[in-house]
Amino acid sequence: MTRLIHLSDRMPQVAWGAASWSPEDMVHLASCAECRAEWRVVELGATIGADLTDRMDLAGIAARVVADRARRAPVPKAHSFRRASWVVATAAAAALLIMMARPTSAPESAPAVALLPELEGMSAEELELVLDVLPAADGWTVPGTNLGDLDDGELERVLRTLEG
Amino acid sequence: MGHESDQALVTAYRAGDEQAAGELVQRHGAALGRYLYSSGAPAGEIDDLVQETFFRAFRALDAWRGDAAFRSWLFRIGGNLRKDLYRKEGGRRVVSIVETDAVDHADPEGQVIAHDQAARIRIGITQLPRLQREVFLLRVQEGLRYDEIARSLGTTAGAARVHYHHAVQRLKGLLT
Numbered sequence: 001m002t003r004l005i006h007l008s009d010r011m012p013q014v015a016w017g018a019a020s021w022s023p024e025d026m027v028h029l030a031s032c033a034e035c036r037a038e039w040r041v042v043e044l045g046a047t048i049g050a051d052l053t054d055r056m057d058l059a060g061i062a063a064r065v066v067a068d069r070a071r072r073a074p075v076p077k078a079h080s081f082r083r084a085s086w087v088v089a090t091a092a093a094a095a096l097l098i099m100m101a102r103p104t105s106a107p108e109s110a111p112a113v114a115l116l117p118e119l120e121g122m123s124a125e126e127l128e129l130v131l132d133v134l135p136a137a138d139g140w141t142v143p144g145t146n147l148g149d150l151d152d153g154e155l156e157r158v159l160r161t162l163e164g
Numbered sequence: 165m166g167h168e169s170d171q172a173l174v175t176a177y178r179a180g181d182e183q184a185a186g187e188l189v190q191r192h193g194a195a196l197g198r199y200l201y202s203s204g205a206p207a208g209e210i211d212d213l214v215q216e217t218f219f220r221a222f223r224a225l226d227a228w229r230g231d232a233a234f235r236s237w238l239f240r241i242g243g244n245l246r247k248d249l250y251r252k253e254g255g256r257r258v259v260s261i262v263e264t265d266a267v268d269h270a271d272p273e274g275q276v277i278a279h280d281q282a283a284r285i286r287i288g289i290t291q292l293p294r295l296q297r298e299v300f301l302l303r304v305q306e307g308l309r310y311d312e313i314a315r316s317l318g319t320t321a322g323a324a325r326v327h328y329h330h331a332v333q334r335l336k337g338l339l340t
Contacts, residue, residue, distance in 0.1 A: 008332075016307045034336075041335040044285040045304040049201035053194035057211055061193055062186035065218045069177075069185055072223070 015046035170234035192235050199239050204290035205246050217242035236316030284338045296331035299324050
């Protein structure tokens with residue numbers, strides 16, 4: 001019985017190549033069908049899928065796992081993002097002010113109104129350009145207002161006024 | 165980085181070191197693949213299963229408290245994933261008899277017997293109760309001692325030994 005337990009405990013190590021059978025072990029294995037069967041089970045269990053690992057794309061998996069992490073990482077609020085938000089707000093305010101300040105006699109096909117839905121898709125540089133161009137588009141300006149010179153607080157007040 | 169412990173790599177990963185994640189995949193991916201294959205997953209799906217297991221593991225890393233081996237924790241996630249997929253398919257998945265091994269033409273008869281036995285053992289492993297299967301695979305494929313298995317699976321060394329004994333007895337019956 002002791003020999004059986006001894007052999008049983010050593011089988012995984014021998015299957016792994018971390019140990020080997022002693023001459024006494026081999027004599028016992030040759031004469032004991034139960035131990036031979038157990039050894040066969042362990043031997044087969046230890047080798048199942050052993051050749052599979054050569055065909056696994058571990059480097060590819062590692063790269064995709066790293067990419068998944070990067071994709072899920074929270075996006076920090078970049079300064080440029082905040083700046084672009086203000087440019088969008090500024091451009092929207094400019095367009096609205098132009099609409100409100102437009103004389104009733106102005107032609108119905110004013111370009112500023114048509115620009116509003118497009119503002120969201122513009123880059124910061126494009127919006128800056130809009131700020132430069134809008135007041136002069138129809139050859140008139142917003143009285144007493146130069147939006148490009150306003151600071152953040154002033155622009156916020158303009159927006160609040162427009163939103164009522 | 166290759167000599168760092170799993171715990172150190174996980175800590176580095178949590179701190180934003182992306183290479184630590186890659187190192188953990190390289191370190192445990194192959195063993196995880198073998199475990200999933202031995203548990204009945206088809207060879208052609210191993211890469212996808214391993215990848216998804218790591219996705220889930222890294223997304224839920226806070227759940228790993230470090231008291232069990234990282235590899236065993238991965239095995240548990242992968243095993244649950246495989247089980248979920250099996251359930252979704254209505255339990256109809258069939259384990260292929262021999263998916264990977266080539267026949268040795270020098271001893272075709274011996275190889276056929278060996279393949280037959282290997283196939284029976286593999287199918288038998290997939291049909292073992294979960295704890296018996298996990299203990300058996302951790303012991304024969306990972307070379308873990310009973311106390312290490314017990315820590316990994318949250319049981320006792322004595323219970324692990326009993327599970328292993330029952331698993332071997334069942335599998336022995338498949339060889340005759």
